[in-house]
Amino acid sequence: MERNLTTGSVGKxxxxxxxxxxxxxxxxxxxxxxxxxxxxxxxxxxSTTAVSIGSQVMHMLTVMLIGLAMGTTVSIARAVGGxxxxxxxxxxxxxxxxxxxxxxxxxxxxLLLVRPIVGVMSTPAEAVDGxxxxxxxxxxxxxxxxxxxIISSIFRGMxxxxxxxYFIAIACVANIALDYLxxxxxxxxxxxxxxxxxxxxxxxxxVSLFMILRRKSISLSKGDFHPRRxxxxxxxxxxxxxxxxxxxxxIAFIVITIIANRRGLNDAAAVGIVEKIIGFxxxxxxxxxxxxxxxxxxxxxxxKPERAVQTLRYAICITVGFGLCVCxxxxxxxxxxVALFTDRQAAGGAEVIRFGGQYLRSYILxxxxxxxxFSFSGYFCACGKSVLSFLHNISSVLLVxxxxxxxxxxxxxxxxxxxxxxxxxxxxxSVMLCILFYLKFCREKNPTAESA
Numbered sequence: 001m002e003r004n005l006t007t008g009s010v011g012k013x014x015x016x017x018x019x020x021x022x023x024x025x026x027x028x029x030x031x032x033x034x035x036x037x038x039x040x041x042x043x044x045x046x047s048t049t050a051v052s053i054g055s056q057v058m059h060m061l062t063v064m065l066i067g068l069a070m071g072t073t074v075s076i077a078r079a080v081g082g083x084x085x086x087x088x089x090x091x092x093x094x095x096x097x098x099x100x101x102x103x104x105x106x107x108x109x110x111l112l113l114v115r116p117i118v119g120v121m122s123t124p125a126e127a128v129d130g131x132x133x134x135x136x137x138x139x140x141x142x143x144x145x146x147x148x149x150i151i152s153s154i155f156r157g158m159x160x161x162x163x164x165x166y167f168i169a170i171a172c173v174a175n176i177a178l179d180y181l182x183x184x185x186x187x188x189x190x191x192x193x194x195x196x197x198x199x200x201x202x203x204x205x206x207v208s209l210f211m212i213l214r215r216k217s218i219s220l221s222k223g224d225f226h227p228r229r230x231x232x233x234x235x236x237x238x239x240x241x242x243x244x245x246x247x248x249x250x251i252a253f254i255v256i257t258i259i260a261n262r263r264g265l266n267d268a269a270a271v272g273i274v275e276k277i278i279g280f281x282x283x284x285x286x287x288x289x290x291x292x293x294x295x296x297x298x299x300x301x302x303x304k305p306e307r308a309v310q311t312l313r314y315a316i317c318i319t320v321g322f323g324l325c326v327c328x329x330x331x332x333x334x335x336x337x338v339a340l341f342t343d344r345q346a347a348g349g350a351e352v353i354r355f356g357g358q359y360l361r362s363y364i365l366x367x368x369x370x371x372x373x374f375s376f377s378g379y380f381c382a383c384g385k386s387v388l389s390f391l392h393n394i395s396s397v398l399l400v401x402x403x404x405x406x407x408x409x410x411x412x413x414x415x416x417x418x419x420x421x422x423x424x425x426x427x428x429x430s431v432m433l434c435i436l437f438y439l440k441f442c443r444e445k446n447p448t449a450e451s452a
Contacts, residue, residue: 010310014291014318020161022287024152026280027165027172034172035193036276038179040341043189045269045352048342050130050190052272053121056257058138058145059279060250061106065146067246069099069153071239073290074297074381075231076157081301087231092154093224094231103146110139121254122261124268130190137191141198147205151212156294163211171204238381241390252397256405256419263409270355270416273341274363281330281367284322285374288315292375296382312379319371330364355416362420369427376434385441392433401426 039051072095079087110117118131148171152164175196182192253275260271292315296308330337338356342349377389404422412418 010295010307011314013295014311014314017159017161017295018287018291020165021156021290022283024161024165024168025283025287027168030172030176034176034179035197036273036341038176038183039190039193042183042187045265045342045349046124046126047130047189049124049265049269049272050127050134051193052269052276053118053123053127053257053261054131054134054138054190054194056250056254056272056275057117057121057135060247060254061110061142062145062149063250064243064247065099065149066153067242067244068102068236068239069095069149070242070290070293070381070386071235071237072150072153073157073294074238074384075234076154077159077294077297077382078301080158081298088158089221089224090228090231091157091235093226094228095150095154095235097225097227098232098235099146099150100143103143106146107139107142110142111136114139120258122258124261124265126265133189133191134194137194137198141201144198144201144205148201148208151205151208156290157297159294159298161294163208167204167208167211170207171200174203175200238384238386241386242377242381245386245390245393249393249397252402255402259405259409260416260419263413266351267355267416269342269352270338270359271419273338273352273356274359274420276341277337277360278363278366281326281364282370285319285367285371288319288371289374289378291315292378293381296379300382308379308382312375315375315378316372319375320368323368323371326367327364331361334358334360334364359416359420362417363423365421365424366427369424369431373427373430373434376431376438380437388434388437388441392430392437395433396426396430399426400429 035051035055036048040048072091075091076088079085079091114132114135117135118128121131123131148167151167155161155163178196178199179193182188182196186192188195257268257271257275261268292308292311295311299305299307299311335353335357338353338360342352342356373392377386377393380386380388401422404425405419408418408422
């Protein structure tokens, strides 16, 4: 299962690792998009809004878990790069125990807070019951969501990005089939969307565990599950800043959703749909963040920090080129993309498409800048300086994204176009801070020494 990414062509290694990772991200994003697409075909705007809001809450929790699991990916990758197999096993065992306890606590706490969460989201009255049902079922599935993500982080730390792709592919197919069953045939509405997603995730975990046991991909002893402070400490030192950063960014997106919700049901639905589309477009920048983290960490562990820098440069070139192409394409067909997720003939459908097109045309500019700071964030994590990633992202959120969105909503009540520009402006600030941090803290220092 291990793959050595410390030799050979840097560009080739990026492609070998990132393409399966990109496809995994695509399939995972398809989860939420499938829910939204299918509910839009069988129910009205209220159900679409319920699934949109509920899935945004779940997305926030998921990215925080993925961010925390980044500590596992980087720690294992360093051990693999240094050929320390005992350290790999200890990292895996301690990760399992850490995340098992966390998932149980999260499940209990969130089930108790379902209605307060729905209230904080300023959910339109027509969508409250559907959102409560959606979140209740999804919260019950948190242990399985957690299990999938830590299994994926372990494989990726070992240089294997293909296995997680296979696991999520199975889950995605199951999710789409179950959505049509529960939403279409049985008319369960938002609850059916949540039930399909949760059961599909359970199937994914079951298949991944079966394959691990059958192939004996990971060799563990009983002692590897005993908590070790240095091991857990390293995972948390890298993962906590990333999880906090991702969580606060998602909270910012939720605040923006709340701002849109207060403008009315049509604006809320438009913003929710565009967020799903943006999530899909951001697959490439997101995959590069994780690719730079894993490849950079392996090379730093092997004492080759110059290859980590080369990985960063390749990633920036790839994401900027992709971002420019997407920006041009979306300007030509923004309304058509939004129309895929709502019925123009339904009540309010035409307005949702109009508002969504406005928001998407400006928001998509964020894709160019995001690719740059995502790549830098991956490099900072590989160097053990995930706090730098936290700092630039939080600065972006607090100084530009949230206040910019609020002011745009107040000053331009008849259009969502200026709200989208706030996101692009936030990423531009992140890019400037990333360049500053790189020049000041990383370029002239030995990352291996920093991460010791």
